[in-house]
Amino acid sequence: MALKIRKNKSPDPPAPCALTHCMSFISGAWAPNVIWNLREGPRRFSELKIDIPPISAKVLSTRLSELEKRGIIERNVLPTSPPSVEYKLTQIGTEIIPALDALVTVGHKLKTRGLNVDEAEVSRS
Amino acid sequence: MALKIRKNKSPDPPAPCALTHCMSFISGAWAPNVIWNLREGPRRFSELKIDIPPISAKVLSTRLSELEKRGIIERNVLPTSPPSVEYKLTQIGTEIIPALDALVTVGHKLKTRGLNVDEAEVSRS
DNA sequence: CTGCATCCCTTTGGATACTG
DNA sequence: CAGTATCCAAAGGGATGCAG
Numbered sequence: 160m161a162l163k164i165r166k167n168k169s170p171d172p173p174a175p176c177a178l179t180h181c182m183s184f185i186s187g188a189w190a191p192n193v194i195w196n197l198r199e200g201p202r203r204f205s206e207l208k209i210d211i212p213p214i215s216a217k218v219l220s221t222r223l224s225e226l227e228k229r230g231i232i233e234r235n236v237l238p239t240s241p242p243s244v245e246y247k248l249t250q251i252g253t254e255i256i257p258a259l260d261a262l263v264t265v266g267h268k269l270k271t272r273g274l275n276v277d278e279a280e281v282s283r284s
Numbered sequence: 285m286a287l288k289i290r291k292n293k294s295p296d297p298p299a300p301c302a303l304t305h306c307m308s309f310i311s312g313a314w315a316p317n318v319i320w321n322l323r324e325g326p327r328r329f330s331e332l333k334i335d336i337p338p339i340s341a342k343v344l345s346t347r348l349s350e351l352e353k354r355g356i357i358e359r360n361v362l363p364t365s366p367p368s369v370e371y372k373l374t375q376i377g378t379e380i381i382p383a384l385d386a387l388v389t390v391g392h393k394l395k396t397r398g399l400n401v402d403e404a405e406v407s408r409s
Numbered sequence: 410c411t412g413c414a415t416c417c418c419t420t421t422g423g424a425t426a427c428t429g
Numbered sequence: 430c431a432g433t434a435t436c437c438a439a440a441g442g443g444a445t446g447c448a449g
Binding site for chain 1: 301303304305306307308309310314316317320336337338354355356376379380382383384386387388389390391392393394395397
């Protein structure tokens with residue numbers, strides 16, 4: 160039969176969800192953090208690494224590449240003896256800041272309202 | 285066995301990144317979509333299921349529970365013969381809409397600016 | 410200093426089937 | 430209709446080591 164038998168695997172047809180798609184530019188672990196930490200100006204790789212302690216070099220590198228590809232940040236290699244690289248938000252990249260800020264504001268409200276933001280177990284060392 | 289040998293696994297200390305933490309309330313696949321689809325009023329389980337075609341019942345159910353626990357949505361069981369359940373945004377839940385909207389706006393700009401939002405590479409050999 | 414390659418493990422979302 | 434339980438597979442991130 161010409162009909163395709165799909166057991167349970169499909170090539171993942173593009174999700175026709177515009178909203179999901181439009182928000183994909185901040186996808187990936189720490190992506191919002193990276194953007195956030197660039198809000199006050201250029202920052203070097205190692206600085207960002209320090210800004211976001213839990214991030215691994217691999218992930219930071221990956222995120223940086225993605226964000227650059229998406230037109231959110233710019234990469235500048237400084238011709239210093241030990242090569243250093245600066246990353247900065249693009250024009251449009253800076254427009255993300257207020258949006259993130261709005262989201263964080265709501266998130267903060269949610270927390271301070273005595274609600275259980277499913278982390279009542281924060282009493283971790 | 286009472287002992288577990290951990291080679292390189294650590295309990296992953298809580299990431300001290302406030303921003304990540306403050307945005308975690310929209311974590312999980314389709315979470316933003318669910319919120320978004322409730323923006324115009326109450327919606328039933330099966331309606332949401334239809335609104336967001338790619339979502340599975342399991343995930344929708346999970347997201348709904350999480351969002352309720354986080355105080356973003358409310359669940360109302362309607363005493364109809366076939367039991368139906370309505371979900372609606374809470375007061376604070378509605379505050380997320382503008383934030384999402386801001387994010388989506390930027391995302392849309394990013395796309396329409398002729399940039400490759402990491403999908404220019406579909407022409408992969 | 411940057412950043413990639415590898416390996417491995419956890420997470421988590423999808424499919425399916427079943428219950429109230 | 431609403432939701433849960435299982436199983437499964439893929440994605441993605443962390444650690445480490447190496448390279449430019």
